[in-house]
Amino acid sequence: MTTTTLAVLVPLLPFLGAVAGLLLGRTAPGFVRPLAVLPTLAAAVVAVVVAARQGGGPAVDAATELTPTGSVPIELALHLDGFAVLVAVLVGLVATCVQLYSTAYLRDDPRYPSYAALVSLFTSAMLLVVYSGDLMVLLVGWEIMGICSYFLVGHYWETPEARAASLKAFLVTKLGDVPFLIGLFALAADTGTFRITGILDAVADGGLDHPTVVALLLLAGVAGKSAQFPLHTWLPDAMAGPTPVSALIHAATMVAAGIYFVARLLPVFAESGAALVVLAVMAAVTMIGSGLAALAQDDIKRVLAYSTIGQLGYMSGALAVGDRGAAVFHLLSHGAFKAVLFLAAGVVIHAAGTNSLAAMSRTGGLARRIPDAYWTMTVALLALAAIPPFAGFFSKEAVLVAAEHTALGDRDVAPAAAGWIVLVTGLLAAVLTAAYATRLWLLAFRGRGAEAPDHGRQPVAMTSVLWVLAVPTLAFGLTAGAITDWFDGHSLAPTLATGVLSTGVGLVGGLVTYGAWRHTTAHAARRPIGAVVAHPDAEPALVEARAMTAHTAVYGDIADADDPSDPGRLLLGPLHRHAASGFHLDALYAAVFVRPVLAAARLVRFLDREVVDTYVRGAAGGTLLLGAAVRRAQTGNAQTYVSALLAGSLVLTIAVVVLANVNGS
DSSP: OOHHHHHHHHHHHHHHHHHHHHHHTTTOGGGHHHHHHHHHHHHHHHHHHHHHHHTTOSOEEEEEEEEOOSSSOEEEEEEEOHHHHHHHHHHHHHHHHHHHHHHHHTTTOTTHHHHHHHHHHHHHHHHHHHHBOBHHHHHHHHHHHHHHHHHHHTSSTTSHHHHHHHHHHHHHHHHHHHHHHHHHHHHHHHHSOOBHHHHHHHHHTTOOSOHHHHHHHHHHHHHHHTTOTTSOTHHHHGGGSOHHHHHHHHHTSTHHHHHHHHHHTHHHHHTOHHHHHHHHHHHHHHHHHHHHHHTTOOBHHHHHHHHHHHHHHHHHHHHHTTOHHHHHHHHHHHHHHHHHHHHHHHHHHHHHTOSBHHHHTTOBOHHHHOHHHHHHHHHHHHHHTTOTTSHHHHHHHHHHHHHHHHHTTSOOSSOHHHHHHHHHHHHHHHHHHHHHHHHHHHHHHSOOSSBOOOOOOOOHHHHHHHHHHHHHHHHTGGGGGGOGGGGTTOOOOOOHHHHHHHHHHHHHHHHHHHHHHHHHHTTOOOOOOSOOOOOTTOOHHHHHHHHHHHOHHHHSOGGGOOOTTOHHHHHHGGGHHHHHTGGGHHHHHIIIIIHHHHHHHHHHHHIIIIIIHHHHHHHHHHHHHHHHHHHHHOOOOHHHHHHHHHHHHHHHHHHHHHHHHHHHO
């Protein structure tokens, strides 16, 4: 089979698995789990074969016109370059691990068939985005992911948190998709094509007439899909969904789509220095704000959610300085260790019976009871904190090196201002990242107190995938020198100066957090907060759902939760309350956008009911009255009809005479 034929199978196999799973979910439930795992696994294997055949060489392109449009053609096109084939391998690997993990995590869930089918469809849509060579076809996958995220985040629809989170995720991402769609049409109008290769050729020839407008419109959609400031608020709330869904969204799909899109069309954005500076500022605010917010969260999944936002800020920063190789490199390494973190967090929540770090800090023995999750999560947190020799160190260094070269004028793809913004905030964010990673590890695994109830040994399907994903977390960074062909031949090796500097500031952040933890635990009370006691045989998803609903502080006013052992309170001081609530952006949006829209809706409803409907009711009432009057006149007496006719004729005659005299005078 040719490379293009194999590439077509990669998104097609999960799609067929999703369709088959939906059709057989009720009639043959025994086939649901194989149909969830095997097509996704096959797609991952085929993606590896495609990557090996592409080999980092020239891009493989193939296209066929879908239908004549009369103007700009829309084609079913493939564009397989080094970035595309590597990202597809990541998506296939993480999706397979998520599907396998979910077979145990949701083993007794009656809605598992629809859940598994949606995960497969989600995976297929992301793979379509990755391989697509036409922007309209890419848009199809882009929008399908948004729909799937709505249903998956709202999987626990019985809880108000899940319903609100799914609706919020859908609306916020759609808010960004409106200007994104306009930007796509504007780009096609300037270049005359939706084909990515044609667009890049037109840009190289100077055929882009409105680069700043197009770039800013597209960035709005990227900010929504990839949870960048100011459209990032949906992602922490999306943690109301099942943990495997969180792993899939954060590691390989949805949020990665926006970064990948900008990397694909980076020459378009590079045509506008102003757009790159805007992207750099957006990345800087995202990195710093999410780092502070993560340091104040109590829910373990919300810490990881803000962590994802911050790491996406690093990727955006790399794109802002014109280095798509560093951005995609960090996307790949982040996908591996973030999948480990979320899937291990599911094991931790099941073992502890709560998602509250405050409650975990007051229970002991957790690390000993779940050694697989403990060790893999420790490795992933070290990678997150960019400690060598783990993958996160090499990929984050690639971002900082690119920013340094741009700031010092060694590269002229982006303005030097963008380089300085990304470099300075990237180093500050490294301190915050190490701080909240250390805080999470200490509170989750170094709790002091009575042991939590033993909920039983974790299923092999849940623990085995942690070690599978830990392998790229450990080794991917060490292969940076060997995979440069897949990154346009661009070297991703760190420099000594930035390596020492970023590692140093990361160690400082971790040590300061450890010192603060030692100080706070010495004075902390030994009472559990927000603990949820689950039945030892309860399935992990049920434990998580109960933890989510019982620990109301996590999704309510978490700033007022009493947790004196939390080092984040000591480090942030008076800023803690604001950071815990996400710096009140949701409240701001509610005041500026939600309340005025609701007020306008109430006004429209009032006008519709009291004004428009009044006229409608009046017209109907008048017609009824006229009909009643006419009906009374129908007596059936011929003399009455003749008398009325004569009287009418007399009235008309008098009127004619009067009008004639008036006109004559």
